[in-house]
Amino acid sequence: MAPTLRIALVQFQAKPLCVSENFERAASEIRSAAAQGNHIVVLPEYHLTSWAPEDPTFTDACAASATYLHQYQELARVLNIHIVPGTIVEPNVKPGDPVVELHNITYFISGTTGEILGTYRKKNLWHVERGILTADKKSPHKAFDVPFPGSSHVVRVGLLICWDLAFPEALRQLVADGAKLVIIPAYWHINKVNPKLLALSPDSEAVFLDSATVARAYENTCAVAFCNAWGHSQVTMPVLGSLGKLGAEKEGCIISEVDLDTLEVAESHYKVREDIGSKEWHY
């Protein structure tokens, strides 16, 4: 029997460019999640800087935020909790090249060692990010193994970021590589969107997020942990759907218990992972 995984999703809106203040808040939430016996804690995309590319100090704030990664590693080690520290935007300086690329990256930090078990740079940038960030369009999506604290069980995990959720190809590649849990930090606006969309339906983005997170879990018989700065953070599962979500523009921490055996019940019925992994797979 597989163990039950406790996942804490911390939904909050970072103060633009206030890196150290945002880190203190994140660290406090991580301590609280660890104290409540969670195995994994996830923060949202841009949780240290927010998204403020129009500010001339944005790149400097990103550079400052990148220095906090080792502090999350130390927290993970000391508190014995796996940490996905949302995303960190890192300036990519190449010697002799005056162009500084900005990379939006997420990490999976091991709770027992502080080691980085997995990392992912966003591939599918949202449209306004495209002139500012540089996507990783070349490397394939790869999953990685995560030891389960307090047992010999290993869970294969994948990472995505925000708008990647809209692309079924992204999650499909991770699941084809064995992922059973996909973690997605996000900064997906729900109420502040294109007015043409809101005029047609004020629920447009809420419906998008709720349907896509659940559909991805079913169509891949995997668990999806979506942690969004702006709301609807939730863990979804095949058979069960959403395990509970936080509302739009609210802040807080939602804890979900993921029974990994449920994934196997789902897979024994739908056999999706079996199909996409078979020699006869036709797509």
Add this chain to the structure above:
Amino acid sequence: MAPTLRIALVQFQAKPLCVSENFERAASEIRSAAAQGNHIVVLPEYHLTSWAPEDPTFTDACAASATYLHQYQELARVLNIHIVPGTIVEPNVKPGDPVVELHNITYFISGTTGEILGTYRKKNLWHVERGILTADKKSPHKAFDVPFPGSSHVVRVGLLICWDLAFPEALRQLVADGAKLVIIPAYWHINKVNPKLLALSPDSEAVFLDSATVARAYENTCAVAFCNAWGHSQVTMPVLGSLGKLGAEKEGCIISEVDLDTLEVAESHYKVREDIGSKEWHY
């Protein structure tokens, strides 16, 4: 401005092997849908025979059902309504070969001419169908153009069947080929499912169908018309989500008005079709 498309989904459970009786019922529903000014009427998968492969007369009933296609063509022509006559299982007899394959096929019949504008043989068979039906695993998913009754507007349409909905690849190929409306006749049980699934959640299949139909519409900025013998028939759209659905195990006809301009509002924001059609598309 694009016209508004009125789509009627007829949700009913065919009487097993009672082909002529099921046809009369279908014809009556089609006449009613036409009288109410709909442009397209859709019937469920297996609507003439039901799914009864354990009955020794199943293949004969399928052979009989195949002869009704021309009657649907005549109805479409006379009533001036596009018809998707659910699916028809057709025995595929090859001269000199004693093996008779069964093909599960859907059609799009033009309301103005009775002509068959598109056809599709199921690729992704549900597991219990695999020993009985033969899937088309080779040909790519293709869309086709449908003239809009009473105007010069043309809508590009794709066809899928039931369990195909679970595979994002299927709808993706149709949309890459220009489809803006995908029609899916289905025979997807909602209450009669694997007891292990129902023990975990009695809503498992309802949640699967509701999330997948809506997510497919958003992730492809297209309309999806899902007509299921066993419930949750609905048309879904990006931005709007579900336009209304029929309940599980209920019978009836649900009419949805599809404003094609909504698809363009969605596409202008999400630009998914633009992305998957661009030279830089990286999946």
